Amino acid sequence: MIVLDNIVKSYALQGQSLPILRIRQWKVESGQRIALMGPSGSGKSTLLHLIGGVLKADSGELRVGSFELHRMREPARDSFRAANIGYMFQDFHLIPSLSARQNVELVMDRKLARRERQDRIEHWFERVGLTERMNHLPSQLSRGQQQRVAMIRALVNRPPLVLADEPTGSLDRVTAEKVMALLLQLCGEEKLTLLTVTHDDQLAGMYPTRVQMSEINELMAERTGGDAMAIRAGGAL
Ligand SMILES: Nc1ncnc2c1ncn2[C@@H]1O[C@H](COP(=O)(O)OP(=O)(O)OP(=O)(O)O)[C@@H](O)[C@H]1O
Numbered sequence: 001m002i003v004l005d006n007i008v009k010s011y012a013l014q015g016q017s018l019p020i021l022r023i024r025q026w027k028v029e030s031g032q033r034i035a036l037m038g039p040s041g042s043g044k045s046t047l048l049h050l051i052g053g054v055l056k057a058d059s060g061e062l063r064v065g066s067f068e069l070h071r072m073r074e075p076a077r078d079s080f081r082a083a084n085i086g087y088m089f090q091d092f093h094l095i096p097s098l099s100a101r102q103n104v105e106l107v108m109d110r111k112l113a114r115r116e117r118q119d120r121i122e123h124w125f126e127r128v129g130l131t132e133r134m135n136h137l138p139s140q141l142s143r144g145q146q147q148r149v150a151m152i153r154a155l156v157n158r159p160p161l162v163l164a165d166e167p168t169g170s171l172d173r174v175t176a177e178k179v180m181a182l183l184l185q186l187c188g189e190e191k192l193t194l195l196t197v198t199h200d201d202q203l204a205g206m207y208p209t210r211v212q213m214s215e216i217n218e219l220m221a222e223r224t225g226g227d228a229m230a231i232r233a234g235g236a237l
Pocket of ligand 1: 011012013018020038039040041042043044045046047199
C-alpha cells in the first residue's frame, strides 16, 4: 500500500520556492491499477518521482509498503527504488548499444544462475510477443517494440510497484492502445500495483481506476478553474 499524509513539495526557482504539490491524504491499495490524469504542470511527474524516491517531499509522510520514504536519505531511497520499483518512460531509455535481451539482463539480479536468468528473459519476451527480436538493437525495433522491451525491463524483477510516466506518449494511437493493454494485463496477472501518468482520456478509460490530480493536489483545487498552467508559470498560489 502507498500512503501519503500531508505531503508538500516545492521547487526552488530563481531564489524562490515554487509550491507544486500539497496532498492531505492519498492511499493506493496493493494491486490497484490507476491512471493518474491532469493538465500539464499539475505535478503528475513530480508525484511519481516522490513515490519512486527520486525526489523527497519538503514535509509530510510517504510510505510505500513498509518503507518510510520521508525518513530515508538519497542512497537508501536509491536502494529502495532498485529493489521495489519498475519505471517506464515516454522515451523508453533503452541503451542503444545493447541488444533488447542485454537491456533487460542489465537490471536482473546477478545472484541468479545464468540459466535461470536466460529462462526468465525468454519467458518475458514470449509474453510480449518479441521472441524473434531478442537479439536486435533498439534501433532495429519499432517504437512499440522498444516500449515492450522497456516494459519487460520494468517488470522482469516483479517489483511490487510499477510507475509509468506517459509510457505511450510517443506512440501512434493503435500502438499506444496495444502497449497500454499489455501493460495492464501483465500487471494484473502479476498482481503488481501500477500507477500510470497519462493525459489521454481514451487510454485512461482502459484503467480500472482513474484519479485526477485536482482530486488530490489541493494547490490545484484551490485555484478556480484548476488553472494548473499558472503553477507551471510560477503564478502565485
Ligand atoms: N526541477 C524543477 N525545478 C523547478 N520547477 C520544476 C522542476 N520540475 C518541475 N517543475 C515545475 O513543477 C510543475 C509540475 O511539473 P510536473 O512535471 O510534475 O508536471 P506534470 O503534471 O507531470 O506536467 P506534464 O504533463 O507537462 O509532464 C511545473 O510547473 C514544472 O515547471
